Amino acid sequence: MKRATINDVASAAGVSRQTVSRALNDKGEIDGATKQRVLDAARELGYRPSRFARGLVRPDTTTIGLVVPDLLNPFFTEVAAAALEAARSRGWHVVVHATADSAEEERGTLKVIGSQVDAVVGYFTLAETELDRHTRGMPVVLIGRDANAGRFSSIVIDGRQGVRAAVDHLVAAGHRHIGMLDHANRAGPSERHAWFCEAMAAHGLTTAVTGAQQSVDGGTEALTTLLDAHPGLTAVFTFNDIIAIGALRSARRRGLKVPDDLAVVGFDGLQLGTVVDPALTSVALDTKRIGALAVEQAARLLDGEQPLLGDELVVTAALTVRESA
Structure with a gap:
């Protein structure tokens, strides 16, 4: 598919190029009905103003925005490294933003990068209607979430x-x-959590759950809270490996031997899990494939090629057994 131009939008809305420019740049010289007609036409055609015409970058440069919740979490660092490697092999630039797992930071990030990049890939919690407003006409690849709107793609x-x-x-x-x-x-x-409860129910077992902040300290505090409330627990599954590493520290502080007194299983399969003691058993994901797949899908969407579909966009986790369980 050929990318829409400002002339296409002007023709579809029945206005001049100058009117399209004023509408998209929120100038006050046009009436509300005309502005809305232009915005509707731009959205329908998938048009985005050219970064090149503004002199922001060379016309032969492709830049994607990579948005992650937290670069201090090694999982997102591993995904980002894989995406950077995949983009570098194409001669692309990557702008990386961390949102602190905050919807407000996501909004701010999209406002900043909206005119700087050709496509966006990453992790978002915002509703798709809001994402669409901030990324009008831009290819968007969501990671770790199903997309309901047809114009978004999902890993x-x-x-x-x-x-x-x-x-x-x-x-x-x-x-x-x-x-x-x-x-x-x-x-x-x-x-x-839903997957865990489903697996427990298959064995006729009930669950005990405590929320944890996304850090080693968060895992340490959360396991203390969980064991204080449920001292009979002999094993714990965690949302991710960072929390699991905190749980290992908490167990040591309580004088518990892992896995003899308490088995610990994480989720992510970080390389970091191989260097802690004991080495962490984890439900592992291929972070390199996640990053590379996101960039490949963005490339297909930018080039107007047939995008990857269905199972091609699924990354399946698998249990890696080490020493902690």
């Missing part, structure tokens, strides 16, 4: 079977009292 993370394998592994080792440290900043229970 889907499927951890259901990996979490089921983790619970099966714990049950086979004799554990019946298994807790979870979930993501504390979500509006409700996470998808990983």
